[in-house]
Amino acid sequence: MFDDKLKEECGVFGVYNNNEFDTSRLTYYGLFALQHRGQESAGIAVNNKGTILYRKEMGMVSEIFDDVVLDYLKGHSAIGHVRYSTTGESYAENAQPLVIKYTKGHMAIAHNGNITNASKIKKELEEQGTIFQTTSDTEVIAALLSRIRIKYSAIEDALREVMTIIKGAYSLLIMTPNKLIAVRDPLGMRPLVIGKKEDSYVFSSESCAFDSLGIKFIRDVEPGEMIVVNNEGIKSIQTEVPKKSASCIFEYIYFARPDSIMDGIEVYSARYKAGIELAKEHPVDADVVVGVPDSGLAAAHGFAHASGIKYVGGFMKNRYVGRTFIQPSQEMRELGVHMKLNPIRSQIEGKRVVMIDDSLVRGTTSKKIVNLLKAAGATEVHVRISSPPVKHSCYFGIDTPERKNLIAGNMSIDGIKDLIGADSLGYISNEGLLSTCKDGKRDYCMACFNGKYPMDVDDEEEK
Amino acid sequence: MFDDKLKEECGVFGVYNNNEFDTSRLTYYGLFALQHRGQESAGIAVNNKGTILYRKEMGMVSEIFDDVVLDYLKGHSAIGHVRYSTTGESYAENAQPLVIKYTKGHMAIAHNGNITNASKIKKELEEQGTIFQTTSDTEVIAALLSRIRIKYSAIEDALREVMTIIKGAYSLLIMTPNKLIAVRDPLGMRPLVIGKKEDSYVFSSESCAFDSLGIKFIRDVEPGEMIVVNNEGIKSIQTEVPKKSASCIFEYIYFARPDSIMDGIEVYSARYKAGIELAKEHPVDADVVVGVPDSGLAAAHGFAHASGIKYVGGFMKNRYVGRTFIQPSQEMRELGVHMKLNPIRSQIEGKRVVMIDDSLVRGTTSKKIVNLLKAAGATEVHVRISSPPVKHSCYFGIDTPERKNLIAGNMSIDGIKDLIGADSLGYISNEGLLSTCKDGKRDYCMACFNGKYPMDVDDEEEK
Amino acid sequence: MFDDKLKEECGVFGVYNNNEFDTSRLTYYGLFALQHRGQESAGIAVNNKGTILYRKEMGMVSEIFDDVVLDYLKGHSAIGHVRYSTTGESYAENAQPLVIKYTKGHMAIAHNGNITNASKIKKELEEQGTIFQTTSDTEVIAALLSRIRIKYSAIEDALREVMTIIKGAYSLLIMTPNKLIAVRDPLGMRPLVIGKKEDSYVFSSESCAFDSLGIKFIRDVEPGEMIVVNNEGIKSIQTEVPKKSASCIFEYIYFARPDSIMDGIEVYSARYKAGIELAKEHPVDADVVVGVPDSGLAAAHGFAHASGIKYVGGFMKNRYVGRTFIQPSQEMRELGVHMKLNPIRSQIEGKRVVMIDDSLVRGTTSKKIVNLLKAAGATEVHVRISSPPVKHSCYFGIDTPERKNLIAGNMSIDGIKDLIGADSLGYISNEGLLSTCKDGKRDYCMACFNGKYPMDVDDEEEK
Amino acid sequence: MFDDKLKEECGVFGVYNNNEFDTSRLTYYGLFALQHRGQESAGIAVNNKGTILYRKEMGMVSEIFDDVVLDYLKGHSAIGHVRYSTTGESYAENAQPLVIKYTKGHMAIAHNGNITNASKIKKELEEQGTIFQTTSDTEVIAALLSRIRIKYSAIEDALREVMTIIKGAYSLLIMTPNKLIAVRDPLGMRPLVIGKKEDSYVFSSESCAFDSLGIKFIRDVEPGEMIVVNNEGIKSIQTEVPKKSASCIFEYIYFARPDSIMDGIEVYSARYKAGIELAKEHPVDADVVVGVPDSGLAAAHGFAHASGIKYVGGFMKNRYVGRTFIQPSQEMRELGVHMKLNPIRSQIEGKRVVMIDDSLVRGTTSKKIVNLLKAAGATEVHVRISSPPVKHSCYFGIDTPERKNLIAGNMSIDGIKDLIGADSLGYISNEGLLSTCKDGKRDYCMACFNGKYPMDVDDEEEK
Ligand SMILES: Nc1ncnc2c1ncn2[C@@H]1O[C@H](COP(=O)(O)OP(=O)(O)O)[C@@H](O)[C@H]1O
Ligand SMILES: Nc1ncnc2c1ncn2[C@@H]1O[C@H](COP(=O)(O)OP(=O)(O)O)[C@@H](O)[C@H]1O
Ligand SMILES: Nc1ncnc2c1ncn2[C@@H]1O[C@H](COP(=O)(O)OP(=O)(O)O)[C@@H](O)[C@H]1O
Ligand SMILES: Nc1ncnc2c1ncn2[C@@H]1O[C@H](COP(=O)(O)OP(=O)(O)O)[C@@H](O)[C@H]1O
Ligand code: SF4
Numbered sequence A, B, C, D: 001m002f003d004d005k006l007k008e009e010c011g012v013f014g015v016y017n018n019n020e021f022d023t024s025r026l027t028y029y030g031l032f033a034l035q036h037r038g039q040e041s042a043g044i045a046v047n048n049k050g051t052i053l054y055r056k057e058m059g060m061v062s063e064i065f066d067d068v069v070l071d072y073l074k075g076h077s078a079i080g081h082v083r084y085s086t087t088g089e090s091y092a093e094n095a096q097p098l099v100i101k102y103t104k105g106h107m108a109i110a111h112n113g114n115i116t117n118a119s120k121i122k123k124e125l126e127e128q129g130t131i132f133q134t135t136s137d138t139e140v141i142a143a144l145l146s147r148i149r150i151k152y153s154a155i156e157d158a159l160r161e162v163m164t165i166i167k168g169a170y171s172l173l174i175m176t177p178n179k180l181i182a183v184r185d186p187l188g189m190r191p192l193v194i195g196k197k198e199d200s201y202v203f204s205s206e207s208c209a210f211d212s213l214g215i216k217f218i219r220d221v222e223p224g225e226m227i228v229v230n231n232e233g234i235k236s237i238q239t240e241v242p243k244k245s246a247s248c249i250f251e252y253i254y255f256a257r258p259d260s261i262m263d264g265i266e267v268y269s270a271r272y273k274a275g276i277e278l279a280k281e282h283p284v285d286a287d288v289v290v291g292v293p294d295s296g297l298a299a300a301h302g303f304a305h306a307s308g309i310k311y312v313g314g315f316m317k318n319r320y321v322g323r324t325f326i327q328p329s330q331e332m333r334e335l336g337v338h339m340k341l342n343p344i345r346s347q348i349e350g351k352r353v354v355m356i357d358d359s360l361v362r363g364t365t366s367k368k369i370v371n372l373l374k375a376a377g378a379t380e381v382h383v384r385i386s387s388p389p390v391k392h393s394c395y396f397g398i399d400t401p402e403r404k405n406l407i408a409g410n411m412s413i414d415g416i417k418d419l420i421g422a423d424s425l426g427y428i429s430n431e432g433l434l435s436t437c438k439d440g441k442r443d444y445c446m447a448c449f450n451g452k453y454p455m456d457v458d459d460e461e462e463k
């Protein structure tokens, strides 16, 4: 029922511990706060006096690590990773961090994003005899870096050259025996922030991982910036002065946690504003406003406030649906199974309902939710979506359906309205969406809405 | 952080399947919808042509059952159980349903509630030579029933006598080779509802388990009512005409799912009304209303509506905290760990905040949450609690702390306000709470608030 | 391939620890040495200052217990149990020790044997209102004992009365808050020995569990003897002066470990003598003697010695066949799968082979092994069996096939010879078998060979 | 107690299935028969129409694979691997087969042996920018092969060049989308045999894996031979005409399964002859001959036969010691724990015992076993070892202790005799050992006995 969402690929967390706190546990809790960015595998690698110890597996952070493992993972620096694995990949080989040995010793890499020319680079490397043991971009970056590393005496220089070759979106953490390096791609597509705990520097995909750990938020890593931490301190290298950035606006709409602040904007706040904007762009006469939990709630709060229509909890969301939950068979489903979401009948029955969600990708879920509301007695259901129509695939680390399954790429808004059974349907405009983020420090990628990709994308990679 | 809540003991679900649907899977999904009533063990017993097959274990419903087990659990009737197990009990022996063999064949029993004179009955039975293999009330009921059963030709008659002996709160499901029997105690303390799917009758602790399974809600089982289903149909026996019922009002406040309707009242609606009532009883001048997720949200919606103060999402709740999550050590905690709840800073900073929660038991959690809000920049925090002060222990199936740990049993409201660091504190009044349920069909137990226990409680059971 | 063996039901081990050694670990290692007596469930219960802590589960000893569990199982006395579970019983409910609460407090019982009038007693108890949660005899004994206990001030007296009621074979260990009691049935059918470690008394089904643990073997528990150990010392009660004992002779043939000494006879030695006897009773002209591992090896050693025919290892036995091994499908089997036993071709090819096994129950396995030898080039295969033909079912704790599947109950020796494809077949005679145990202290049950049951067996229990 | 044995590193199995049988299950049963060659990880990779599917994990064959996994592993060719992992390597990354993608597509490799110049090659490859994700030789071979592959149009040619670079012992199976390739090093150090099932070719480390699976043994792969199977048939390439082979003689002494035939010699038979030889070289006047199970049994049979001294089973070996068995603590051990091996007292007491074992590495185990025999009443214990004194480390795939822990490298035979408490000690002579294998087709490596390494070994690899 909830499988027509875009999928975030990854979250990263890293620390160079100059103090006495527990490196692996800090990383564990950090990853735990980033769990929403990927729930199928997780891993932690620590640098134990030059040796890299690690554990990575399929599963959620809390399933993989226990006290025994965390005690084993002793070290003065660490990087961790959570990952959403795309279908068909069996078992743990693509889990991260990737730990390798190369000419200068051991290295661990954790990556969030997507390298758009990875296939091409991979092919070139293979033609020179490189072997690959996974299908991940991360291994391509590692192989390229190792090869280029030969020419340079410092890894920073090699990395700088690598950044001129790889294209796409990437937020990288690299741990070597002596350093912890953080890199953000020149367009700043994926988020990456830096914090400080006592005298130690910490990196995370989102700031929400800092709040609960007593880590002071310092700033975002800048587009094209490389930050190197070792036991002498911290150093910033601006590899490129980007003319224009292209931060993924979908992070605010859906991926990021509401309590995170990225590139100057708090996620909840952006969503709330999108609700206000929606109320302005697509006003409607109704009795109640409900949000589809959880991603639609913030915008619903804003919409209700701006429109003056009463906000109520419209749905119960069953939170015990874990990975081991047995999906109802077709037979059961037809009998009316809606295990995960149940309308709160008292608030719906006999009411004209405004239903807010964050996005509408295939349309299948929205159709079911509208049905649920009507079956619960809603007299009218007005759907408002706090992002514009998704019409184009993403090549920057987000798993989008093929274009033919993107309903807005194939159908008019009116057609979609009919298909999902709504009485009216309103999407926020591109401008409206942009206005919710206008206080931020960046330009935004909105390619999945407007088709304006911030860079050329290799044909062979096209979906 | 969240360990100062009252704990519900159990949920039950049962079906006598006269149709072709899958008995064990229906029960699985039913239990899954009741998972919030107990998360430490679960079990299903099915009647397979007179043989009782079962599986019960520590863990959540989705962890215990997989397709192999559900295929094994074939049968035409089934009962299931979810349970919150109190500390110190090792392993699965107290998991339910209890399956026994007695003079008339096999029988399975699932129980929600607490028998207040269980120790006394147990002692008497032991003196007659009965052995007990668990510490559960359910085994006491089973042993008593089996012994009394000898005198009667029908189990209904035996059960009727048992009901004159056992005291306390109980909603029971009993499955015999030919029958499925549902019983609710004479005061109707614990909920129990009856539904119908095609020609088959279904029982559940809460109606929310029906909605998603195409089961038509019929009615509540009445206090003191015994309902017997066999392949000839359904029969109701009113064992006693209760003068006064005493349904647990805390079910509406906290235990039940917001989308359940019990004894004529929808839970969300009762909570929403409590919010309205609170706004009336304890008005305050403020900028935003926030609810403590999830149990405080519905009342917050009502409060905001009634007061006209803006409703916003005040907290991010991390939902990945499973049973395997490693609790932060003291050291980590002092560093500021608040892993599960993080304020949404933009909505709090510089604001006068009304914070709504459902109840306040020990006070430890509320204190931490008020702190979080202040640290996030709230200029004032006004706490409003949608239940009256909890001053007395419960003996009817709810796990309450000892009286000395009930903060309201030991301190004035003003003292509590200071202790939790709030700028003001308001509890709903007993009358106010009652008014939220006034449309229901019952009288209510409110003993944990007002000390008026609906029956005598044996001294030896006193906490 | 190996499923036509008789199955032993159980092994028991217990200790009353007056010294400083680790009670649960001693019991763990003791059970481990008894693992051959039952491999499907195991359990340990300890008496921790009056509270009984326990753990019992499906699986082997080494799978169930780890350091965490053994640390938890602290106590000054303990009993343990390993069990072979007959088919169709799902999950752990029949695992032992059985731990109960009765009128005098907690009690744990571990049982090896079979009560032949258990159904009758159970029925009578049920008619008085007793409920049963398992299908084990042990629970019947516990229920009976608890009921009778009421009349007496000491458990010993109650137990003595119980022993006048229950019939059959039993070696029991009973642990109460203050005592550890060991009982052997009046015919001494199942083994039970007593040992001493420093000042502490230890009981075990077989003496092999003592050797490795520094426990001094004291003596066998006598038929009809009850031994009570508490912190004041040890006391023996001879409940009955048995005229005649009836120790199970099959323990020597197959069940017991070769290194155990029971009732005065070492198992290996009895088997070796059976080989010598076989050589006398059924001499043959051949090139090599081979034993079917492991149960046929000792007799093969004796046969080779007595006959002067060369002893060689005839088979490789693959020992990695655990419970999780995937049984070959029919298709695979027809392709010639003999995964577990492979002939040593060099010793077989072109040779006249004497093949020794301990017993022949259904004949299916022997047939396959003869085939393997012929396929490996044996010119003749002479089968010698170190027990007489099994013609009758056992009712004393051993799981025998129904009579119709006992090949010797339905076919002449010549017929069996042809069926299994042997060139000759010789069974040891009843007298010959008896002679191997003539130095022992007991009379023997040989009912499965000669039909002379040492007691009447209830019709309803007949197989 | 049994930890002073040499450890075999691996076993391999592969099939190119031109028929209809189940590829993954055949491989499963094949690996199962090779389980004695490595018990800590196992893996299977199948070629499913060009895609390689695989599963590899820590654990035994029967633990890792179940029907679900084997059904998933559908394919027309497969290779499998069992592995003994040396200490300190965390988790599964070194498990095999290694599956890689390189310039010509996917490839899986399974390796048994040790490349003596792997470090050197690795360093050179790293200097050219290669990264390594494991510490195994197998990855070095894969990386080298991929790099060299660029120069050639056929993998066979590349592999031939690789064989001129890598030194040491190796039996390799390589699976590409179209081929299955088997390679044995030019000295034939590690075993590798070829068989046929219907029209399909099968490879295995040992022939024992064929017997149970209806696979016809064809012949050994020759030293330096490469065999290529594809859907057009089979092709042999002799890469080098070795002047002299150097098959590991320890395979016969200890590693291989008694029922395997390798390079023309059956293992049991070689061991039996070693027993005969020992009787000749070191005759002794005694009452009984016992073998230390299992590796000492075959030689004991031979010794008894040749000497005329009576053969008896001297020990009970407890076979339930799995990987999860809790090792007795020091305290327990001092109390006399000998959990795994118990003497059969009746055969030992008052006897002069000849005790045969296959090898004596550190001496710690033999010392304990001699003690056990004396404690059981042996009047004399004469130890006979069916291999010569182990004085040198092995560099060819066998895990030997450092030289300083090889007792025979540091002490005279008389010294060892005293140390282990034997009344006499006799090792087979180098010539005697050689004579047991004289009918074979090979020359033998005996370097761990005589120090004559069949090739130069890089200093840096020296132990
Ligand atoms: N730790 C978290 N707990 C709960 N919700 C979170 C968490 N992290 C992120 N979210 C928010 O939850 C939303 C996704 O959940 P939801 O809408 O409930 O499910 P779905 O992915 O099916 O739409 C995202 O918008 C995300 O911002
Ligand atoms: N399936 C469910 N999913 C989410 N919340 C539920 C569910 N069922 C019940 N609830 C509600 O959640 C509340 C309890 O959760 P919450 O307040 O988040 O945690 P806590 O028990 O720590 O206070 C109860 O009020 C209950 O009514
Ligand atoms: N711990 C033990 N290890 C090995 N063999 C044992 C052990 N205990 C008992 N045995 C002997 O092994 C024999 C049973 O094994 P075996 O003949 O190999 O298998 P099967 O039960 O298939 O005939 C019995 O005779 C028993 O005495
Ligand atoms: N599948 C098998 N089952 C039993 N023994 C085997 C098997 N395969 C090989 N063996 C033999 O067992 C011997 C190793 O076992 P053993 O001597 O009992 O243990 P240890 O390794 O402690 O000396 C080897 O000589 C080996 O040839
Ligand atoms: S295409 Fe859409 S999802 Fe992808 S980076 Fe751009 S805005 Fe984000």
Ligand code: SF4
Residues within 6 Å of the ligand: B189, B247, B248, B249, B250, B251, B393, B394, B395, B396, B398, B445, B446, B447, B448, B449
């Ligand atoms: S005392 Fe409180 S919790 Fe217990 S039944 Fe009464 S109202 Fe419910």
Ligand code: SF4
Residues within 6 Å of the ligand: C189, C247, C248, C249, C250, C251, C393, C394, C395, C396, C398, C445, C446, C447, C448, C449
């Ligand atoms: S019938 Fe046979 S197996 Fe049973 S007790 Fe008697 S001798 Fe033993």
Ligand code: SF4
Residues within 6 Å of the ligand: D189, D247, D248, D249, D250, D251, D393, D394, D395, D396, D398, D445, D446, D447, D448, D449
């Ligand atoms: S050194 Fe010894 S173990 Fe190693 S290959 Fe040579 S003979 Fe075998």
Ligand SMILES: [Mg+2]
Residues within 6 Å of the ligand: A292, A293, A294, A295, A296, A358
């Ligand atoms: Mg959503």
Ligand SMILES: [Mg+2]
Residues within 6 Å of the ligand: B292, B293, B294, B295, B296, B358
């Ligand atoms: Mg709450």
Ligand SMILES: [Mg+2]
Residues within 6 Å of the ligand: C292, C293, C294, C295, C296, C358
């Ligand atoms: Mg046998």
Ligand SMILES: [Mg+2]
Residues within 6 Å of the ligand: D292, D293, D294, D295, D296, D358
């Ligand atoms: Mg050995």
